[in-house]
Every structure is written in C-alpha cells, then in structure tokens.
Amino acid sequence: IKKIAVFTSGGDAPGMNACIRAVVRTALHFGCEVAGIKQGYQGMIDNNITEMSRHSVSNIMQLGGTILKTARCLDFRTPEGMQKAYDNLKLNGIDALVAIGGDGTFTGAERFSGIYNIPVICVPGTIDNDLYGSDFTLGFDTATNTVIEAIDKIRDTAESHDRLFFIEVMGRDAGCIALRAGIASGAEAIMMPEKDTAIIDLIKTLEEGAAQKKSSSIVIVAEGDKNGGAFNVAKKVKETFDFYDTKVTILGHLQRGGSPSSFDRILGCRMGFAAVKALLRGETRKMVGLRSNEIKLTDLKEALTDHEFKLEEDLLEMATILA
C-alpha cells in the first residue's frame, strides 16, 4: 500500500478528529502517503481530495465535528457515482481507504470495496452506539455526557417550578444514549425503542412518584421510541395524568457537538492506529472495534447483519429501582 485515504461520512461525532489524526500519523510513520477526502463519499465523487501531512492534523484532537467535513451522499449508491469515485481515487494514486462513520458508511464501503477490489477498513464513528462488533462507538461517550449536562440543568428549573419534563434524545433506532443518560441523571422513566413502554405504565410510574411527593420528574424519550417522540408522549400522558405542569425539550443537534471526552479521544487514537495497521497487514472489509477493552476486527458483512439490539435488562432494572 502506497497511499491511504481517510474520510468521515454520515453524522459527525466527537472523536472523529482524533481518529483522523491517528490515521494520518500512523500511515506516515509506516512510510505511506495520506490523502484526506472531504465530505465523505460526496468528496470522492467530486474529487475533493487533499494531501495530508503531520502538520495538517496538528491541534485538532480537542475539536468536535470533523475537519474533513461529512455528508450523507445518495449519488454513491448509483453505479455511475461509484465509478466516478473510483476514477478519482485512481487519479490521486489512492490504493486503500479508512472510512469513519456509521452503518450507512459501512454499507457503501463494503459494496465499493467488493466491486473495485480496493482495501478498506472502517471505524465506527457515531453517537448512537448502534454498531455490532464494538462495545462503544466514537462519540457516544461525549454525546452522553453532553446530554447529562443538559438534563442536570433542566432538573434545576424542573425542581424550582415543580414541573414534569419530557426530554427527547438522539440515537436513531437505539436507546443507548437514553438509557445511560437516564441512569446518570436519575431520570424517573426512560422510554426507548428496545423496550415497549405503554403510556399507561409510564403514567403508573409517574403517579407513584407523585404519591411519594416527588415535586418534579424527568422522563427521557429516545427519538426512536415507538410512542412517537417526546411531544406525543407528553400529549398522551397529559390526557389522563395532569398532576404536574408539563414541558417538552428536544435536545437535538447540540448532542453531536462539543470537545470530545478523554474516552473518545483515546478511542479515536486507538481505532485510527489499528485501522492503518490492519490495512498494512493486508486486512480488508473489516471494522475496527473495542471489545472488553481490546481492539478487535469484525467482518463488515457481520457488522452489518441485522443484529437485534439487546436491551440491557440489568441496567434498566437498576435505573427503575434507583430512580
């Protein structure tokens, strides 16, 4: 391998910059040239590709977002788009890829690498923590900390006004952020897609809280929850349970920003380093993951198989008892 290109694709996540830096510096260390592709697959198609040096990744570790920018690219799903992308890689002398992103990124990488026989290693970068083969994805820890900080602040005002807050958090089809943030902020209830909570059961929980003289309550609603988001849940609850003054907060994209936590910085470094070493060993179409604190590779096909998200029953039971 003479030249490795790195790119970020899909939703940005804190820790991506640490990973880009690790890819660039590891590849240079082992004698490869490195290119950065801007805006993920879109940049591959548009030939938005730039040479990377040690210096081009200086002072980026602490930055949220991704210096390479990112995009969700529909053109790459077409044969014409892929062909253009491949032609541009050849034009730039690129013979291997490190792709940082979520399952959409991996699906594209798997197909592309299969068709054009170009080695690719993927790094799980998404706040959702929804990828099989890694205990943690890049950005999840920071996003969860950001959510907790926001909920703590909402708790102050909820308590002062004796209010019930429904707080919607991101996570797409996964409730990982909701569950962890709910535990760490002492939320009274957590609604998430892995567990169907009926509104009637939620009301029972809130009634018990009111009977115990809880003056405020926080309900975390994962965006993927089957009851249809925080506004819907709040509306349905209010129809029969009107004990509290009720408010809704959608935390939205602030969850994706901010300086990465130490965990995400170190994870980004470890994954970027491991991704380049894997390419140089001749590995391809694999995802780098962290399992039991060890870096492990998983076949992209396996990572992309529709694994059912396992509800962490023990955590949920604990959250219910401790709230």
Ligand code: F6P
């Ligand atoms: O996958 C990360 C994520 O932030 C999800 O939690 C959320 O559903 C989605 O991306 C939002 O995507 P966009 O920024 O394109 O609206």
